[in-house]
Amino acid sequence: MAGLGARxxxxxxxxxxxxxxxxxxxxxxxxxxxxxxxxxxxxxxRARSGGPEPARASLVGGAWAQQGTAVRPEYREQLATGFGADLGEIDVREDENREAGRREINAWVEEQTNHLIQELIPPGALTARERLVLVSALHVKAAWPAPLTATQGDFTTADGTVRAVQMLSGTAKGWYEDAHCRATALPTAGGEIALALIQPATGIDEVLEAWAQDAEQPGTGLDALLEGLGGSSDRVGLTVPALDISWDEELNGPLQKLGMTEAFSPGADFTGIAEGADWFLSLVLQKAVLTVDEHGMEAAAATALMTRMAAAAPPQRRLVLDSPFLVLAYETSTRAPLVAGWIGDPTRTG
Structure with missing residues (x-):
């Protein structure tokens, strides 16, 4: 959203x-x-009764400019067309109005994420120098076609600690295996959303490094994994811990390490947003939540960016996720990843 106005x-x-x-x-x-x-x-x-609730998913954008800012009409149109974001106004000049703007943005995020993401922008994050706040909010909720079975089990964390956790067991569909990992997927009712569960062959870092190296080659890495799962009809006996986890981080540092340094410097060029805009990115915040239980999954993620002035066949395979693993919720027709993370200790909620 910010990049459309960068030059x-x-x-x-x-x-x-x-x-x-x-x-x-x-x-x-x-x-x-x-x-x-x-x-x-x-x-x-189909209006069927008695079955799992149909899945829901949404990806929406929000935008708020400092009151009186002359945002270019073409940029407004790009936000509305690409992200469904209508440009609102806030007033950050006085403390009371600035806090009201922060609450307004956070309330919008909470509504769009089914109340899973709260206080995306913490107190003090907005300053009198902020000129534009851009927000992206994602929400996914889907039920399994049939409930999983919940039992007690053990999970060995990344540091070798054994923890007693609730484990979920059932039949997954699809199998993929290469030199770096093996994986299966839990489909949801209707089949439009799935949850890939990925067990590293060695370590999680090795999997991520392999995916990064293959990112620009179609049909390899993560692309090959998701395509392989979609093309496999293998039934997989799955055991996975129940999850209720959240993640909250500032992304300024990671983005700059990846090479996005100019946007965070006072010399940044965002004149595609407003003529003569002497703005730079001041803060990028992200929160994500993932819940997996015997009935289904629910996930949400929100990112805020601020610019500052200057009945199946028997299982054929088995995957027991009782040590660190990766999770990836994705839309099945586009294979677009929606929420991703790694689980080192499923007993941690934050």
Missing amino acids: GATRDQMEQVLGGNMEHLARTAQELREVLAAVGDAERS
Whole structure:
């Protein structure tokens, strides 16, 4: 969203880090937003009673500019078309109005994420110098076709500690295996959302490094894994811990380490947003939540960016996730990853 208004070296770096031309990325976001908005519609139209609740998913954008800021009309149109974001106004000049703006943005995020993401922007994060706040909010909720079985079991954490946890058992569909990992997927009712569960062959870092190296080669790495799961009909006996985890981090440092330094410097060029805008990125915040239980999964993620002035066959395979593993919720027709994370200790909730 910010990159659409970047120019010069600022835009070049952002496109390099985000992996594509900004207009193309915006079109991709628009397409994914439309696909997710339709998730569960077919199931709801059948109006069947007694079965699992149809899945729901949404990806929406929000934008707020400092009151009186002359945002370019073409940038407003890009936000609305690509991200469904209508540009609102806040007033950050006085403490009371600034706090009211912060509460307004946080309330919008909470509503869009089914109350899973709260206080995305903490007190004090907005200052009198902020000129634009851009927010992306994702929510996914889906039930398993049949409930999983909950039992007690053990999980060995990344540091070797054995913890007693609730384990969920059932039959997953699809199998993928390569030199770095093996994986299966839990489909949800309707089949439009799935949860990939990935067990590293050696370590999680090795898997992520292999995916990073293959990222620009279609049909390899994570792309190959998701395609392999979609093309496999193997039934997999699965055991996985129940999850209720959250993640909260500032992304300024990671983005700059990836090479997006110009956007965070006083010399950044965001004149595509407003003529003569002497702005730079001041803060990028992200929160994510993932819950997995015997009935289904629910996930949400929100990112805020601020610019500052200057009945199946018997299982054929078995996957027991009783040590650190990766999770990835994705939309099945586009294979677009929605929420990803790694589980080192499922007993931790934050």
